[in-house]
Each structure stands twice: as C-alpha cells, then as structure tokens.
Amino acid sequence: MRAIDFVDSYFDAWNHSDAKGVADHLAINGTYCDIPTHQQFSRDELITNLAGFFASQDRRYELTSEVLCSDNSLAFQYRMSSINLNSESWSGAEFIVLKGDGAVRITDYYDPMHSITSLAAVTDDIGAPKYAKSGLDDQQLENYKRQLADLMDKHKAYLDPDLTLPRLAAMVDCSVNHLSQAVNSGFKMSFFDFLNSYRITEAKSILLRNDAVSQSILDVSFAVGFNSNSAFYAAFKKATGQTPAQFRRSLQPLTL
Numbered sequence: 001m002r003a004i005d006f007v008d009s010y011f012d013a014w015n016h017s018d019a020k021g022v023a024d025h026l027a028i029n030g031t032y033c034d035i036p037t038h039q040q041f042s043r044d045e046l047i048t049n050l051a052g053f054f055a056s057q058d059r060r061y062e063l064t065s066e067v068l069c070s071d072n073s074l075a076f077q078y079r080m081s082s083i084n085l086n087s088e089s090w091s092g093a094e095f096i097v098l099k100g101d102g103a104v105r106i107t108d109y110y111d112p113m114h115s116i117t118s119l120a121a122v123t124d125d126i127g128a129p130k131y132a133k134s135g136l137d138d139q140q141l142e143n144y145k146r147q148l149a150d151l152m153d154k155h156k157a158y159l160d161p162d163l164t165l166p167r168l169a170a171m172v173d174c175s176v177n178h179l180s181q182a183v184n185s186g187f188k189m190s191f192f193d194f195l196n197s198y199r200i201t202e203a204k205s206i207l208l209r210n211d212a213v214s215q216s217i218l219d220v221s222f223a224v225g226f227n228s229n230s231a232f233y234a235a236f237k238k239a240t241g242q243t244p245a246q247f248r249r250s251l252q253p254l255t256l
Contacts, residue, residue: 003069006098007076014061019050027102035109058082064091065192066231068164073097075165077192080110095166095176136178144182147172148194158198159225165191196235199224203236207248217244 006025013021023046026032032041041049065077074096081089092110096103136144151157151171168191169179183194202224206215221232221244236244 003067003074003098006096006101006103007063007067007074011061011063011078014059017054017058019047019054022050023047025103026106027099027104030102030104030106033105033107035107066227068192070162070164070167072099073164073166077190136181140178141182141186144172144174144179145186148179148182148186152198156198156202158195159202159223161222161225161227163195163225195225197239199226199232200236200239203232203244204240204247207244208251217248220244 010022010025013025023032023043026043026046028043030043032046033039034041039049060081062079062081063076064079067074067076069075075094077091077093079089079091090110092108094109095105095107097105148168151168157163157168157171165180166176169176172179172182174182180191183189183191187194189197203220206220206223217232218229221229224232226232226235233243236242236247240247242250
C-alpha cells in the first residue's frame, strides 16, 4: 500500500469514529503507543479504548503538514477539533513504522492543552516538557545544533525530498527524540518548519536569478526538495506572505 493511501484510509477511519477501522491499520502484532498517557495498545486493546473515546463526542481530524515518508516509515502532523464547536481541540504528530500493508508501530504525540510545534514537543502533567528526562544536556544540544546546521548549510540535506526526522537523526547519530528536541529547543521551530525554512530560502534564491524567469514554479518546488506543488505553495506563503508566483512578479521591474 502506498503511504498516501495508508494515510487517507487512516484519517477516514478516525473521521468516521470507526475504532476497528483505525485498529485494522496495525499489523497483527502491531502496537499503538499513546505517548502523553504512557500507554501501549494491541489491536484489540485499541478497539476497546477508542470505542469509549469515540462515544464521548464527535471529532474531526485533518492533516496540517505534508506526509514525510521513507521506505518503511512515515510522519505527519495533524489537528483534532470538536464537531460540536466546544473548546476541545489539539495538535499532534505521529510516527508510523510500516511492514507490508500494516503498521508495526504507531507513535502518537499530542497535547490537549497546547498547540504543539514539534513532533516530540508534547507535555506531561502541569506542562513539564515530555523530553525533560531525555538525558540530553546543554552541551549535547549545542553539538547537535552544530551538526544540523552543517548538514543543512554545507551539505544541503534539505534538498532530499525523502528526508525524514528518523533519517536526519541517523545522519546526526542520535535518537529521534533527541533530534526533535534539538530542533524544537535549539531552533525554536518544528521539524517541518525547520526543514521548510531552508527549502524556502533556496527557492527564493532560485527565483531571484535571471535565468529562473522561464523556470516553472513546479520545477522550483521539486528542485528544493518538496514532493508536491501544493505543499510548496503553502510553506512559501507561510514564510513570505506571498505565493511563489507573486514573489517572482514582485521582482520584475515595472514597465511604463
């Protein structure tokens, strides 16, 4: 199953309050890990848990980022909101490890109290950082920041359209949780925004060149590491307040 088909089916099950449908995305021996509550569920346990959760009220789930994927894993951010328009809403992120058509592990990070900005920036009770006990000290944090800056500035790792948080963690030789903390705490942004900041800077550089006038926006999008034109447009407008086309037109001299 393609990653995008898996994600579409997965969100459809959540939006139809289909507990079995959600659980069926796990492989036979797959595990669903609810990080904020420190719980792990098998398929049958997840069905039981979600049945009660879905019975409480109707909710709507939507993607808030592009789906980042490699050969056997994917990651994305999402937002949950109440259909009944009460105050309940939260942001979250999931890492999914796939095997065949099922997930051997789904790791869900979310924060019902705050809008999170990192795949691992969830909080414990009273807002204590989830990774406060990760063992990452200030010196290690600075070291990881330097390595990340080197990978981005010198080696332009962001140009790889298949770059994911786990793959970047492997390049830095640290855990996914430590890398997420380094990005969130060290650069004050989520992994997605961190990655896209470099891609948008690169795109602006291309659009500033005279030889890029005839280059399509789609070509620029793929050249800087995006997998889709829509994701590029959304990230570019978020960073600059303009679409790529508007940005390019603003650079052209006015003619009388």
